Amino acid sequence: MIYIAVALTAEARPLITYFRLKKDNEIKKYQVFKNEEIVLIITGTGMLQGAIGITYVLGNLDIREEDIFVNLGICGAVEESTSIGDIILCNKIINNSSKKNFYPDMLFKHEFREGTLETFFHVVDREIEIDKIQGEIVDMEGAGIYEAASLFFLQHQINIIKIVSDHLNTSEITGEKVIELIENKIDKIAKWLGERKSFHIGNKEIFSSEEKENIKKIERNLKLTESMHYEFIELIKYYKIQNKSIENIILKYSDIKIKDKREGKINFERIRKEIIEL
Structure with a gap:
């Protein structure tokens, strides 16, 4: 329908x-x-x-x-x-x-x-x-x-x-x-x-297993809130389905360490800006 x-x-x-x-x-x-x-x-x-x-x-x-x-x-x-x-x-x-x-x-x-x-x-x-x-x-x-x-x-x-x-x-x-x-x-x-x-997407996977693990790692490292989590997934998914590599984002943020949620929010804003402007 x-x-x-x-x-x-x-x-x-x-x-x-x-x-x-x-x-x-x-x-x-x-x-x-x-x-x-x-x-x-x-x-x-x-x-x-x-x-x-x-x-x-x-x-x-x-x-x-x-x-x-x-x-x-x-x-x-x-x-x-x-x-x-x-x-x-x-x-x-x-x-x-x-x-x-x-x-x-x-x-x-x-x-x-x-x-x-x-x-x-x-x-x-x-x-x-x-x-x-x-x-x-x-x-x-x-x-x-x-x-x-x-x-x-x-x-x-x-x-x-x-x-x-x-x-x-x-x-x-x-x-x-x-x-x-x-x-x-x-x-x-x-x-x-x-x-x-x-057009049926079915159960088509957007990310590879390795990408999924790295995405989870970034979320843990940045201590993302629930709302930030959903926006982050939407941003990364949108970027990936435009046939663009998310490797640079992963390499830059998967090993980053932060002290508190405020610092995590600052880094999240940087990611958002990078994805939107890339």
């Missing part, structure tokens, strides 16, 4: 028409449309609303290993060089409020551009906040939906895909414009969904 979450009815309409989805009248609090292969959820606008909608709908469903989850929607682009209508498959998601970073597994081939999405609780004002934005594109749902979906799906099952609607000038975006943007890319999205659904 393919589970798709959108924030807006205008984002949903082209999908409902193209895939011939029918309304599920058994779900009362949210609009859900489906056929035999797709479940489409309209969550409403905003990070919190998106997370609540996903949790409410998925909470009573039986999610299987072969299922995938997709958050599809429009976004604003920071750089003018990013064209209206560009499809961005997000390889990093930043929650602007909590400062949490998420790194979806990008283990399958695709034709889309990859980029970093930053999710805000509010509409971004380009004039005021342009210097504070870390992402290449921004929205108001992605990070919340990703974190909620991760309660039900494994990391490699979750996908965030955005279509650029503006350059942080959302006042020009109408429902008709959103529908047009999705309709213009629906064939490419449908093709990608088919290819993505057929």
Whole structure:
């Protein structure tokens, strides 16, 4: 099954028409449309609303290993060089409020551009906040939906895909414009969904036995907290699946000795910076 979450009815309409989805009248609090292969959820606008909608709908469903989850929607682009209508498959998601970073597994081939999405609780004002934005594109749902979906799906099952609607000038975006943007890319999205659904990671191992041992050694040496552990694994895994060697990181940090957690946190920040900038 393919589970798709959108924030807006205008984002949903082209999908409902193209895939011939029918309304599920058994779900009362949210609009859900489906056929035999797709479940489409309209969550409403905003990070919190998106997370609540996903949790409410998925909470009573039986999610299987072969299922995938997709958050599809429009976004604003920071750089003018990013064209209206560009499809961005997000390889990093930043929650602007909590400062949490998420790194979806990008283990399958695709034709889309990859980029970093930053999710805000509010509409971004380009004039005021342009210097504070870390992402290449921004929205108001992605990070919340990703974190909620991760309660039900494994990391490699979750996908965030955005279509650029503006350059942080959302006042020009109408429902008709959103529908047009999705309709213009629906064939490419449908093709990608088919290819993505057929890709199964199964029990594929990312790290060798030696790499696993060295990673554990680094974690012990740096005295990582639980949250730092999960971020560290996501960072290392993302770097490895981009076909880049993690040997330099391992050699540099597997034998390092620290005195306390504060020193461990400083070294962890160094690792994060090295991985992101390498």
